[in-house]
Structures are given as C-alpha cells and as structure tokens.
Amino acid sequence: MKKDIVLGGVGGQGILTIAATIGTAAVSNGLFLKQSEVHGMSQRGGDVMSNIRISSNEVFSDLIPEGKADLILAVEPMEALRHFKMLKNGGWLITNQKPFINIKNYPELDDVLAQVNALENHIVIDADGIAKDLGSVKAANIVMLGAGLPFIGLEVEMLEDALGVLFGRKGQDVVDLNIKALKAGLAEANKVINK
Amino acid sequence: MQKAVLLGDEAIAQGALDAGVSAVYAYPGTPSTEINEYILRSKEHRSGNVVATWTTNEKTSMEMAIGASYVGKRALVTMKHVGLNVAADPFMNVPITGVNGGLVIVSADDPSMHSSQNEQDSRYYGKFAQIPVLEPINQQQAYDMMPYAFEMSERLNAPVLMRITTRLAHSRAGISFGEKTKQNELALPKNRKQFVLLPSIARVQYKDLLNNWPNVIKESETAGYNKYLDGKDKSMGIITTGIAYNYLMENYPEGIDFPILQIAQYPLPTSMVQRLYDECDTIMVLEEGYPIVEEGLRGILDNGKTIFGRLDGTLPRDGELNPNLVAKAMGFEIPEINDTPEVVTARPPALCAGCPHTDSYTALNMVMEQHGDGRVFSDIGCYTLAALAPLESINTTVDMGASITMAKGAADMGLIPSVAVIGDSTFTHSGMTGLLDAVNAKSPITVMILDNFTTGMTGGQQSQATGKLEAICEGLGVEKEHIRILNPIKKYHDENTAVMKEELEYNGVSVIIPRRECVITLNARLRAAKNKKKLEKANKEN
Ligand SMILES: Cc1ncc(C[n+]2csc(CCOP(=O)(O)OP(=O)(O)O)c2C)c(N)n1
Numbered sequence: 001m002k003k004d005i006v007l008g009g010v011g012g013q014g015i016l017t018i019a020a021t022i023g024t025a026a027v028s029n030g031l032f033l034k035q036s037e038v039h040g041m042s043q044r045g046g047d048v049m050s051n052i053r054i055s056s057n058e059v060f061s062d063l064i065p066e067g068k069a070d071l072i073l074a075v076e077p078m079e080a081l082r083h084f085k086m087l088k089n090g091g092w093l094i095t096n097q098k099p100f101i102n103i104k105n106y107p108e109l110d111d112v113l114a115q116v117n118a119l120e121n122h123i124v125i126d127a128d129g130i131a132k133d134l135g136s137v138k139a140a141n142i143v144m145l146g147a148g149l150p151f152i153g154l155e156v157e158m159l160e161d162a163l164g165v166l167f168g169r170k171g172q173d174v175v176d177l178n179i180k181a182l183k184a185g186l187a188e189a190n191k192v193i194n195k
Numbered sequence: 196m197q198k199a200v201l202l203g204d205e206a207i208a209q210g211a212l213d214a215g216v217s218a219v220y221a222y223p224g225t226p227s228t229e230i231n232e233y234i235l236r237s238k239e240h241r242s243g244n245v246v247a248t249w250t251t252n253e254k255t256s257m258e259m260a261i262g263a264s265y266v267g268k269r270a271l272v273t274m275k276h277v278g279l280n281v282a283a284d285p286f287m288n289v290p291i292t293g294v295n296g297g298l299v300i301v302s303a304d305d306p307s308m309h310s311s312q313n314e315q316d317s318r319y320y321g322k323f324a325q326i327p328v329l330e331p332i333n334q335q336q337a338y339d340m341m342p343y344a345f346e347m348s349e350r351l352n353a354p355v356l357m358r359i360t361t362r363l364a365h366s367r368a369g370i371s372f373g374e375k376t377k378q379n380e381l382a383l384p385k386n387r388k389q390f391v392l393l394p395s396i397a398r399v400q401y402k403d404l405l406n407n408w409p410n411v412i413k414e415s416e417t418a419g420y421n422k423y424l425d426g427k428d429k430s431m432g433i434i435t436t437g438i439a440y441n442y443l444m445e446n447y448p449e450g451i452d453f454p455i456l457q458i459a460q461y462p463l464p465t466s467m468v469q470r471l472y473d474e475c476d477t478i479m480v481l482e483e484g485y486p487i488v489e490e491g492l493r494g495i496l497d498n499g500k501t502i503f504g505r506l507d508g509t510l511p512r513d514g515e516l517n518p519n520l521v522a523k524a525m526g527f528e529i530p531e532i533n534d535t536p537e538v539v540t541a542r543p544p545a546l547c548a549g550c551p552h553t554d555s556y557t558a559l560n561m562v563m564e565q566h567g568d569g570r571v572f573s574d575i576g577c578y579t580l581a582a583l584a585p586l587e588s589i590n591t592t593v594d595m596g597a598s599i600t601m602a603k604g605a606a607d608m609g610l611i612p613s614v615a616v617i618g619d620s621t622f623t624h625s626g627m628t629g630l631l632d633a634v635n636a637k638s639p640i641t642v643m644i645l646d647n648f649t650t651g652m653t654g655g656q657q658s659q660a661t662g663k664l665e666a667i668c669e670g671l672g673v674e675k676e677h678i679r680i681l682n683p684i685k686k687y688h689d690e691n692t693a694v695m696k697e698e699l700e701y702n703g704v705s706v707i708i709p710r711r712e713c714v715i716t717l718n719a720r721l722r723a724a725k726n727k728k729k730l731e732k733a734n735k736e737n
C-alpha cells in the first residue's frame with residue numbers, strides 16, 4: 001500500500017488538522033509516514049499546502065514528486081487547481097466548492113469549477129454547507145477529509161480513532177461532531193463514486 | 196513500541212530531552228521555532244527540571260548556553276540560519292574555549308527562502324569554526340543524533356552544530372524513542388583559565404583545536420552516520436548530503452547499482468571520499484544547500500575526474516532539491532506533467548484582517564504622501580508585508596534591526612524625513628543599540644515601534660519588549676515628550692496622523708509607539724479563557 005496525497009487550502013482553513021488526522025491514523029496502524037507542511041510566512045492568509053505520503057514500506061522523500069500524487073484534497077477550489085501539476089494521470093481531485101476570497105483578483109468561480117469539472121476523476125462538495133447542518137462550519141475540513149477517505153487507503157474506524165486522539169482534549173462533543181462530519185463527507189463522496 | 200508522529204523539529208527537541216539536556220535557549224525563527232515550542236510544552240520543562248526560554252536574540256541565547264555548559268550542564272541553542280549571523284561572535288570563539296557540559300547548536304536553513312531573506316548554508320559556519328557538524332537525513336536520525344551530539348561534544352571538548360533544512364524541520368514522521376539519559380551534575384571546569392580567551396591563552400587553545408582536527412575527522416569516519424553503500428556499477432559514484440539521499444532513493448524504488456557515499460556528519464570522512472573517487476569513473480554530488488562538498492571535491496583547478504552537481508548545471512545552483520530535479524540529474528525522463536490552469540491566481544501572504552499594523556501604516560502612508568518614495572526604512576516581521584500592495588508603505592528590509600540604523604545613515608547623508616518602522620520583538624532583538632547611536636548623534640529620525648505584545652511573524656511567541664518600551668527608549672536618552680503612544684485603530688486615524696506629522700517635523704530622535712495586541716494572539720487568548728471556563732463548569736457538574 002502506498003498513497004501520495006496533496007492537501008491544499010488557505011492559511012487558517014484547517015488543512016494541518018486534516019494532515020495530522022491522516023498521519024496519526026497511519027502511524028498507529030503501523031504504516032510509514034512522511035508529511036511535510038508549510039509553516040511561517042505563508043500562514044498569513046497565503047496558500048498553504050501539505051504533502052502526505054503513507055506506505056507499508058519506508059518512505060524516503062518528504063516531498064511528493066510532481067505528477068505522482070494519487071489525490072489532491074482541497075478545502076478551497078482554486079487551491080485544488082494550484083497543485084494540479086502534482087496530480088498523476090488518472091488521479092482524483094476532490095475539493096470543497098466554497099471559495100475563500102481574500103484577494104481582489106479572485107477569478108470567476110464558474111471558471112474555476114469548470115476547470116475542476118473538466119477533469120475525469122473529480123468530486124466537488126459543499127463542505128461548508130454540510131458542516132453547518134451538522135452544527136459548526138468549523139468541521140468543514142473534516143467533511144473534506146471524509147470525502148477523500150475512499151482514496152486514502154485507510155479505514156473509516158482508523159480515522160475516527162485519530163480524531164478521538166486529536167480532539168479528545170476539547171471534549172467528547174467536539175469529537176462526536178468531527179466523526180459525524182467525517183462520515184457525512186464520506187457518504188457524499190460515495191454518492192459520486194457509485195453514480 | 197508505538198511511534199510518535201513528530202515534526203523533525205519536535206524529534207530534535209525530544210531527542211535533546213532524552214539526552215539529558217538541562218537548558219534550552221532560543222530566539223524564534225522559521226523553520227527552527229517548533230524545537231523550543233515543543234520543549235516549552237514538555238513536562239520536563241513545566242515541572243522545572245529543564246530550563247527553557249525565548250531570549251532577546253540569538254547571541255544572548257548562545258552565550259547563556261555557553262554559561263550553562265561552563266557549569267557542566269548539557270545545553271541546546273536553536274535558531275534559524277540568519278540567527279547564526281547574529282550569534283556568530285560567541286559561536287566562533289567557543290570552539291577555542293571548548294566546552295564543559297555538552298553544547299549543541301541547531302541552525303535551521305531555509306533553501307528556496309520559503310520564509311527568509313537568504314538561503315545561506317550553515318555548514319560553512321561549521322567549517323569556519325572548525326567544529327563537528329551533523330546533518331540528519333531524516334526525522335528519526337535527527338532524534339537519534341541528539342544523545343550522540345551531546346556525548347561527542349563532551350568527549351571531543353567541542354561545540355557541535357546540527358544543521359537542518361526546512362523540509363526535515365517541517366515534515367512529520369513516526370519516531371521511536373530511545374533510552375533516557377540523566378542530566379549532568381553541576382561541575383565547574385577543572386582548568387580555571389579554560390574560558391579566558393586572553394591572546395596568550397587563546398593562542399595555545401587554538402593550537403589544541405587545530406591539533407584535535409584529525410580526531411574530529413576520525414569521528415566522522417567511525418561514528419556510523421556516514422555510510423559507504425557499495426554498488427556494482429562503478430561508472431558513477433554518488434555523494435549525497437543530508438536529505439538529498441531521500442530524493443535520490445525516491446527515484447530508485449527497486450534499489451540502486453551505483454555506489455553511494457551518504458554524508459550526515461562533517462568534516463568529510465576523507466578515506467570514504469577517497470575510496471569513492473578511486474573506485475568510480477565519475478562523481479555526482481547531490482547536496483541540499485550550497486555546493487560546499489562539490490567545491491571541495493573539484494578544488495581550485497577542477498582538473499580531476501568529471502564531477503556533476505550544482506556547479507556544472509546538472510542541478511540548479513540555487514534553491515532546494517526535490518525528487519524531480521534529482522531524477523533529471525540522474526538522466527530519467529520526467530513524465531509529462533499537468534500545466535497549472537490559468538485561472539489560478541497568486542495568493543500572497545497578507546496582514547490579517549484587523550491587524551493593528553494596517554492602521555499604523557494607513558496613517559503613516561497619509562503623512563508620507565507629501566514626502567515621496569524611499570524614506571521608510573523597515574525591518575523583519577509581519578509588518579514587512581506592507582512592502583506589498585495594497586499598503587506599499589515601506590522601502591527596505593535587510594536584516595533584523597536595520598531599520599533604525601539605516602534611517603540614521605540616510606539622515607546623516609541628508610535624507611529628511613527618515614522614518615524607521617520596527618516591531619517590538621525586533622526592537623529588543625537588535626534595534627536598541629542603533630537607537631542609542633541615533634540619540635547620541637541627535638539624528639533627525641522618527642522611529643515607529645509597532646507594539647503588538649508579541650513576536651507575530653513566527654507564531655506569537657512572548658516578546659521580551661512587552662511593558663518595557665517607554666522605559667527602554669527613555670533610558671537610551673530619547674526625550675520623554677518625543678515618545679508618543681498611539682492606539683492604531685480606525686477611530687483614531689486623524690489623531691494618529693496628527694501625532695506622526697508633529698514628530699516627523701521634529702529635528703531630533705522621536706519614537707512613536709502604536710500599541711494594540713495582535714489579533715491572532717488576542718483571539719487565542721480569548722478562546723483559551725472560554726475553554727477554561729467550559730472545563731471548570733464541566734468539572735463542577737461532575
Ligand atoms: C536574525 C533573525 N532571527 C529571527 C528571524 C525570524 N523572524 C522574522 S520576524 C521575527 C519577529 C518579528 O516580531 P516583531 O518584531 O514583534 O513583529 P511582528 O511580527 O509581531 O509584527 C522573527 C523572529 C529573522 N528573520 N532573523
């Protein structure tokens with residue numbers, strides 16, 4: 001088993017939490033992990049990215065080679081496209097549909113989504129809407145994690161446990177909310193895959 | 196045993212704790228910050244067993260660590276690469292005093308300048324100071340090397356430099372922990388003159404340092420961190436340094452036939468290099484950073500075997516390596532890669548919504564309008580982002596502290612007004628001395644110290660300036676009536692511009708301190724208070 005995942009988003013959108021959840025789940029299940037992330041300057045509202053590599057064999061490079069990612073998982077649609085050159089032939093691109101507009105020249109959303117839709121393997125999800133219905137928009141990142149789950153190579157229970165580890169400090173209600181978000185995202189992705 | 200998922204930085208911190216470190220000193224700086232943050236969160240520190248603190252700057256950090264080593268304790272100093280420039284004075288001298296307790300310095304380089312103003316390679320400093328340098332190839336090795344680094348430091352009577360780069364620092368991996376070592380007992384140096392670098396003593400000890408060098412090279416050859424991995428295809432031998440090894444192996448999932456010399460410790464292991472050179476027809480050098488090994492191998496005349504690397508264009512001369520660059524260097528075809536769609540627009544970092552700096556700059560821009568371009572000398576911090584649109588308020592950023600001193604130099608040459616803009620943490624890091632120079636010369640400069648009660652850029656560490664700025668400025672001799680405190684908020688825009696105008700017109704040193712908390716630390720504080728209340732309530736109900 002070997003999966004290379006690129007996470008994309010904007011500073012503050014919670015992609016490091018997605019990364020930490022996958023990383024914790026992978027290592028507690030005996031897999032090798034390399035997960036590089038961006039700290040510092042770009043966290044001030046700039047684009048942020050994380051490379052997650054999990055494998056049953058030793059992982060060498062902290063960076064995924066361009067053109068080799070199995071999955072791009074993004075919490076923002078333009079940020080999904082920013083990492084397009086990382087995606088391998090036949091890889092999946094899964095993104096939240098809600099744009100994060102903190103720049104004046106943000107492109108037309110329709111143009112962005114048209115690019116996403118042009119790709120054969122793609123899923124677009126209203127993660128903010130789903131998270132809001134569950135009780136907090138803050139869980140939108142975990143909805144996206146759920147949506148990516150069919151392509152990450154880990155079982156849903158492994159991620160539930162990891163969410164327990166990571167959010168346990170904040171109370172059982174927060175853990176439960178995130179587990180619900182995870183499952184909702186997964187259900188949404190399965191709808192597209194099984195179509 | 197269960198592995199812990201840790202950043203490279205955190206693995207180093209845990210390694211130091213397990214190695215019995217007693218004192219950790221640091222000034223924040225990407226990509227090194229998370230080392231001390233981890234130590235500060237650790238139970239060893241919180242229970243009072245390990246001293247750990249943010250200091251005023253890297254030089255004070257280094258000297259405190261030397262003091263801790265003096266009394267026989269193991270000490271760690273961490274910083275980003277340019278921090279080592281600030282700490283260079285003690286760093287260059289401590290190899291000559293030698294150590295008592297183990298002394299390890301971690302310098303985190305930032306090739307490709309993700310969050311830095313240059314991409315200098317700290318390995319040169321190791322060579323310059325003539326000390327052992329460790330360059331771990333991955334996070335587990337970074338952890339494993341810490342106990343060794345302290346032990347070697349004590350055994351060879353030398354400070355040890357660990358050089359890491361951004362990708363190792365900021366990438367997580369599963370780490371297995373080793374045994375814990377107890378801290379050293381307090382023990383003063385046996386030789387009372389060991390740390391007295393009077394010329395007569397320094398000359399003798401410097402000779403000792405030079406004479407010790409063969410032992411240091413031997414250490415590189417025998418410690419086991421440098422590995423000769425033989426291969427049957429001798430048409431090329433490959434030298435990798437640090438994490439470059441990983442980018443190579445990424446391209447050879449089934450294994451590789453070329454012999455590899457994997458370097459993780461310096462000085463270079465001479466006999467291993469000799470063997471590779473003798474046995475192979477050509478040499479490829481893959482190093483993360485400047486071509487320091489490659490340069491040495493080529494020598495001045497470069498008239499030996501064919502060598503591929505950064506100096507002949509096989510790899511780019513600048514920037515970090517990655518798997519594809521190494522693939523190309525090794526002659527692999529790169530599969531066709533998607534183009535980035537045209538709709539993708541740059542999203543540069545920017546000041547947070549509600550940031551106090553925005554209000555300070557909006558007022559300053561208004562006042563500076565009539566004076567034209569090129570008069571605002573600034574510094575390094577979140578407020579540097581005002582060099583970009585939409586604010587475009589500042590004209591320089593060179594190194595920490597340079598705002599005040601550059602403004603003074605320009606004013607000396609007749610540029611009026613000359614304005615300096617500096618953050619609170621940067622001011623205590625290295626702005627204070629320059630302000631004294633300006634006061635002594637009665638320079639007509641206006642200094643704005645943006646006081647947001649924190650070191651914002653690096654994630655909100657405690658600022659040594661908090662609560663002390665007026666006293667410091669007054670103490671340095673700035674006239675009391677020319678120290679002006681502002682509240683940088685839209686509501687007071689008119690008052691603030693009026694004060695700035697007045698002080699710009701003053702023919703002497705004035706200091707304006709716009710003061711309002713960073714919104715990120717403010718929100719974090721409010722959130723923590725709310726969570727604490729929630730927890731207390733829950734506890735009561737149980
Ligand atoms: C010598 C050196 N050490 C550390 C850094 C990393 N660094 C950049 S800005 C900064 C601190 C900024 O804090 P402050 O001046 O209070 O400004 P703020 O970011 O809060 O606006 C630090 C530590 C650096 N660039 N150079």
Ligand code: SF4
Pocket residue numbers: 044545546547549550551552577647651652713714715716
């Ligand atoms: S982190 Fe604080 S100081 Fe930095 S931009 Fe944001 S609000 Fe301003």
